Amino acid sequence: MRVIGVGIALVVLLIKGLAQSETVISSIDPVPGDLFTHNGTNYAFRMFFQPLGWYYGHVQNGGFVGINTFFPRNGNGSVYFDAPTTQAKSDIEYRHDIVNQGQPLGRLGDLEWLSYEHYRSSQSTIGSHIHVPIRIYVANVVNNQITDLGYLIYERSMNGGGAIPQDVWIEEEIVASNQRVWQNPINGGNYFDAQPFSVWQSEAGYQPRDGTRTGVHWNRESVVVGISAGVGTGWQGRFVGAIDNIKIRFRGGPTYHFNFEARIQGDVTGDGLVDDSDLLTVLMFFGLRCSGCTYDIDRNGQVDDGDLLLVLMNFGRSHRD
Numbered sequence: 341m342r343v344i345g346v347g348i349a350l351v352v353l354l355i356k357g358l359a360q361s362e363t364v365i366s367s368i369d370p371v372p373g374d375l376f377t378h379n380g381t382n383y384a385f386r387m388f389f390q391p392l393g394w395y396y397g398h399v400q401n402g403g404f405v406g407i408n409t410f411f412p413r414n415g416n417g418s419v420y421f422d423a424p425t426t427q428a429k430s431d432i433e434y435r436h437d438i439v440n441q442g443q444p445l446g447r448l449g450d451l452e453w454l455s456y457e458h459y460r461s462s463q464s465t466i467g468s469h470i471h472v473p474i475r476i477y478v479a480n481v482v483n484n485q486i487t488d489l490g491y492l493i494y495e496r497s498m499n500g501g502g503a504i505p506q507d508v509w510i511e512e513e514i515v516a517s518n519q520r521v522w523q524n525p526i527n528g529g530n531y532f533d534a535q536p537f538s539v540w541q542s543e544a545g546y547q548p549r550d551g552t553r554t555g556v557h558w559n560r561e562s563v564v565v566g567i568s569a570g571v572g573t574g575w576q577g578r579f580v581g582a583i584d585n586i587k588i589r590f591r592g593g594p595t596y597h598f599n600f601e602a603r604i605q606g607d608v609t610g611d612g613l614v615d616d617s618d619l620l621t622v623l624m625f626f627g628l629r630c631s632g633c634t635y636d637i638d639r640n641g642q643v644d645d646g647d648l649l650l651v652l653m654n655f656g657r658s659h660r661d
């Protein structure tokens with residue numbers, strides 16, 4: 341009987357997974373969520389326990405990043421950024437290829453939609469044209485290996501500019517509306533000669549130049565392997581703001597819609613709900629010793645009665661409550 345029950349629960353989970361139109365990316369810690377920072381000049385990273393592939397990254401010189409409730413959007417949360425000084429930096433990123441055996445999200449030439457919502461707080465003292473940029477990780481595939489990795493970066497300042505309205509959410513789409521984006525190859529410096537998105541996606545593609553330096557050549561056969569949003573460095577003053585609802589779609593493929601939410605207590609699966617799947621997960625891992633895993637809700641180092649109790653106490657709760 342117990343085996344049948346688990347079987348039904350798994351079928352229910354599969355159906356729910358297929359029907360879901362958005363993917364909730366939950367903070368690592370429960371409400372009010374995360375506020376990751378690092379004071380050193382080196383980059384600090386913090387990986388998500390789940391979903392795999394997401395992390396806070398390149399955090400340096402007192403930059404902050406975290407999924408939390410400070411600027412709620414589409415539920416209880418969003419990704420908060422604070423770059424208090426010119427030297428501060430912080431990102432949130434997703435690397436699809438790292439957790440899917442080198443597989444890209446899709447081909448650059450097939451990308452047909454990339455949008456996100458951004459928010460600039462009036463706590464910011466930085467130039468009025470600055471907002472949180474969105475970036476995608478692009479690469480070439482040579483002999484089945486990912487190579488020539490770098491970012492394509494969208495900023496309003498390369499697309500007419502103007503002051504960013506403050507304390508309001510703004511949705512922007514980059515690919516279908518053919519916005520200009522610029523290239524930053526990993527460890528290769530910046531190339532600010534931004535080109536319309538369709539140029540990067542064309543058969544000829546584009547290789548940026550800056551004097552005698554040349555960037556990476558990308559074209560329609562290049563691949564998209566990840567997503568990034570972040571703040572700093574080199575911005576004069578403080579920036580405070582947030583992003584939420586990143587949507588990306590490739591021709592003929594599904595739309596990935598990432599909604600960033602503060603994890604509710606008892607939600608071990610991180611989907612924004614406390615339900616059967618959380619109960620099942622705690623039971624499946626009952627007795628497991630782990631450090632910092634989301635199944636150990638009370639963080640006492642073991643999946644045990646305390647965690648089961650927290651699921652039961654919060655059963656039925658949602659990030660939209």
Ligand SMILES: [Ca+2]
Pocket residue numbers: 412413414415416417418584585599600601
């Ligand atoms: Ca949200």
Ligand SMILES: [Ca+2]
Pocket residue numbers: 607608609610611612613614615617618
């Ligand atoms: Ca859950």
Ligand SMILES: [Ca+2]
Pocket residue numbers: 636637638639640641642643644646647
């Ligand atoms: Ca525990």
